[in-house]
Amino acid sequence: xxxxxxxxxxxxxxxxxxxxxxxxxxxxxxxxxxxxxxxxxxxxxxxxxxxxxxxxxxxxxxxxxxxxxxxxxxxxxxxxxxxxxxxxxxxxxxxxxxxxxxxxxxxxxxxxxxxxxxxxxxxxxxxxxxxxxxxxxxxxxxxxxxxxxxxxxxxxxxxxxxxxxxxxxxxxxxxxxxxxxxxxxxxxxxxxxxxxxxxxxxxxxxxxxxxxxxxxxxxxxxxxxxxxxxxxxxxxxxxxxxxxxxxxxxxxxxxxxxxxxxxxxxxxxxxxxxxxxxxxxxxxxxxxxxxxxxxxxxxxxxxxxxxxxxxxxxxxxxxxxxxxxxxxxx
Numbered sequence: 001x002x003x004x005x006x007x008x009x010x011x012x013x014x015x016x017x018x019x020x021x022x023x024x025x026x027x028x029x030x031x032x033x034x035x036x037x038x039x040x041x042x043x044x045x046x047x048x049x050x051x052x053x054x055x056x057x058x059x060x061x062x063x064x065x066x067x068x069x070x071x072x073x074x075x076x077x078x079x080x081x082x083x084x085x086x087x088x089x090x091x092x093x094x095x096x097x098x099x100x101x102x103x104x105x106x107x108x109x110x111x112x113x114x115x116x117x118x119x120x121x122x123x124x125x126x127x128x129x130x131x132x133x134x135x136x137x138x139x140x141x142x143x144x145x146x147x148x149x150x151x152x153x154x155x156x157x158x159x160x161x162x163x164x165x166x167x168x169x170x171x172x173x174x175x176x177x178x179x180x181x182x183x184x185x186x187x188x189x190x191x192x193x194x195x196x197x198x199x200x201x202x203x204x205x206x207x208x209x210x211x212x213x214x215x216x217x218x219x220x221x222x223x224x225x226x227x228x229x230x231x232x233x234x235x236x237x238x239x240x241x242x243x244x245x246x247x248x249x250x251x252x253x254x255x256x257x258x259x260x261x262x263x264x265x266x267x268x269x270x271x272x273x274x275x276x277x278x279x280x281x282x283x284x285x286x287x288x289x290x291x292x293x294x295x296x297x298x299x300x301x302x303x304x305x306x307x308x309x310x311x312x313x314x315x316x317x318x319x320x321x322x323x324x325x326x327x328x329x330x
Contacts, residue, residue: 053091056098061091069094131300135293138285146284150277157275160222164268165233165241166215168195169202170261176254183250183263189213192250192265201260204232219270240264 049064069090070078081087109115150157168183170176179199186192189212196205196215205215220238221228230238234257244251244266254261 131296138289141285141288157280159273161272162221162270163241164219166265167217168200168263237262
């Protein structure tokens with residue numbers, strides 16, 4: 001059971017609930033008191049949990065509400081509320097939230113479609129969070145299950161050769177032959193970088209980077225390997241990168257992709273690697289834990305679909321037109 005351990009030392013909750021002086025408090029507890037705040041909401045007695053800290057209109061903020069608010073924070077946020085003045089700030093924030101919520105309700109803002117959608121999303125997340133309770137963490141997955149998955153999916157943990165490439169991008173066929181000749185002659189990274197900075201039409205290639213990194217397009221794996229896709233590298237350029245024999249070499253013909261021409265230089269080779277069980281274990285544990293969570297979520301949805309009839313009007317759905325213009329087509 002979690003404890004709000006950051007608060008100052010106080011009387012045990014059992015002693016507090018039996019304290020005649022506490023029962024005789026006319027105005028109830030204060031958020032500046034340590035009493036009761038060492039307990040989780042589950043440890044508070046019903047009497048203590050119901051103690052009123054503040055009243056906002058017809059609504060009350062109780063000690064139970066206050067403890068629960070702290071309890072639901074992450075451990076770093078909780079550290080902010082060690083001092084009594086910080087606890088008072090938290091109560092003031094809870095009061096502000098309640099004031100604004102009450103006024104929004106009076107104005108009918110809770111009926112606004114956007115607000116209603118956000119509330120549904122919150123309720124959805126709460127249901128899914130409830131379904132995930134008790135799901136194993138990655139560390140809880142039995143090693144035998146992890147090893148079994150690794151043994152049957154070894155191909156997934158084979159990293160093929162990958163290559164880093166640099167490109168000089170042109171739009172003029174007339175320039176290409178001359179610039180390719182200069183690129184082939186630029187044997188050092190710095191000489192290549194200077195050529196890229198002066199000739200490439202690619203803005204990112206001319207960005208404020210060290211000259212020897214100018215034109216860097218990143219790393220790709222062999223053509224057809226979806227794990228090594230790179231949004232900046234067209235497929236034709238990717239094929240060209242794996243046709244270059246040595247690091248530092250330039251493909252002697254520019255690669256045409258649409259209206260652009262790419263002069264491609266190979267800058268690095270990363271050898272293929274088969275990951276060991278130790279290298280893959282953490283990733284597998286996370287995947288198996290996520291699979292368990294998805295199974296729980298799907299089970300809840302299956303149960304709800306059986307409980308609540310769902311009907312979809314495919315004809316009506318087919319008539320929906322979505323205008324993708326930024327201004328709505330105006």
